[in-house]
Amino acid sequence: MNRLRMGVIGAGLWGGNHAHTFNVLPETDLVGVCDLDEGRALKMKESYSAMQAFTDYQKLISSDQIDAISVATPDFTHTPIILAALKADKHVLSEKPLATTVREAEEIAAAAAKSKGKLMIDFHNRVNPILAQVRDMIQNGQIGLAKHGTARLSNTTFVPLEMLSWAAKSSALWFLGSHLVDVLRFILADEVVRVYSVARSGTLFAAGVDTKDFHVSVLEFSKGTVVTMENSWILSRDNPSLVDFKIEFVGEKGQVQADPTHNGGLRKIVDGGLKYNDYIGITPTGATRIGGFVLESIARFVDSVVRDAPLLADAQDGLANTKILAAIEESVATGKAVNIG
Template identity: 40%
Template sequence: MASVGMAQVGCGTWGQVMLTRFRAHSQARIEAVCDLNGDVAKQIAEQFGAKAYYDNLEELLRHPGIDAVGVATPDFAHREAVVGALDAGKHVLVQKPMATTVEDCKAMVEAEQRSGRYLMVDFQHRWGIGFAEARAAVHSESFGRVVHGHIRMSNSQRVPTQMLSWAGRSSVLWFLGTHTLDLLRFILDSEVTRVFAVSRRGVLESRGVPTPDFFQSTLEFDNGACIQMENSWVLPEGEIAVIELNMELYGANECVRVNQAPNNVIQKTTKTGLEVPLGARSAVMARGTSIDYFIDCVVSGTRPSITGHDGLMNTATLVAIERSVAEGRPVALAEVL
């Protein structure tokens, strides 16, 4: 395939990030954009040089020359566009989380299987600084089995109060927990079997956003590792970076630490001392982004390494965390699948 015809559904903040990558890719062209808000669709079509714009999915999918569709509607509104595009024979790159219910995920996986097209969930942090290196470290012979660890990804209060108009219909678990959970599944190559989580409300509710302040989740993996995952939306607005992302994993012999935001540091401690691998940034830049990778896969006819199954297992685990919070007890993944 010489050039991939791309379309974008949902043209808000992240839809525009996707369009920026589509436009920059030498083997992609932007055919059309779609947003429920027709004025937004029109303005974004002009800004990115799309040939057409639509305010509904049906018309977009009748537009000729579309090979693949990016979906960046709000977290809870991915299913219709994903299933519609797959059934229309398009490959799909959907934003994380794939959906906020297991039922929606299963419908998307069924459409992926029925269509034979690619469905990739944009778990972009697998391409982030340090995490592929951490995965390699964890799977090296010297590391030993992963025993325990923690991962934290949080935002300044600016995100739920100023940046996301729909924060009250989602939560930091769906917005950021989906990323940290995916990183753990990717790095450990293991599935969560049981979760136990707590969450509190108050700070954001007092600012008019009806969503939890944070989630603290203990995750048990089938390889025996126990990981603490923290996701908060109440970091002070004065933080230098809007996002904090760090992880520490302890193996039987070694440990690996990634402090991606704000510090961009990856460290490994072995039996003999501390290693600070250099060049992580350039290695990542050479790998490109998840969006570039998706287009490359469509061009080369290679199924992406992230599929609908990853999205389903991710969502099921987040649903189990919500249930654990609501019922105050550990919840096995098998209960929600």
């Protein structure tokens, strides 16, 4: 079997997940890694047994030794990298969001339609076992038509103040809301037609990061479901997890409630108090397999290229996601509800 020759762009935390996956799967060879910081690129090369390290993504993309790339760079940097790869007819896996403006997302979608390469967006919660079951329950009619719901995906202040060096160029909406909007579209198998949102600033600004503290949004779907969505970056660090993730739907015949934050079965008490460890996102496996939904979604990209399996999420999913997030930003700016055509 011809192995898929991969290049990973972005040597941060999530780039490490990509590099690890492509280093383990028997269908792939990790040929190249890239980061603007040469030291980080070389460290990733060594850690994941890549063949080459680059500091210029154009050189990685133009290499005839690479068939496909994955983009694990900050939210606002995706567009030029994806466009260059699609123009070179490379297959592309991109972290969310596809782009942070509708114009850029439309440009990428048009390029994807013309390219010989496939484009997949890594909306990994589509293979989160908890959320996949919620989708099945709703699509099987177990609670009837979902009439209304609440969805919360928020972080403690650790994320914008310490984890992300580029938090001021993003927000909880783009960093977290991009995941949550896709989850809602996926679970409901429906499109958002109207949004209204409010946001506030101050707490993060006072701490030196000039971005919104939170967005609270109302999403109206075409079949009638109304969901209140929260994305915050100012949760207390005393939370047992830096992520707080909850979803509930009320239907005509019942309710479904999900807490994908953790399963609650693995807890530790240390100097910082009670903490929960994730054991469904990444799980131990054999030497040539990937476990847990976080890495499984990356492996689905390989399936789509090597076995022609359906894409987990395509360019149109990414475009729809960006349109909704941009409409939320417009609603915050204008104080009015925004229709999505």
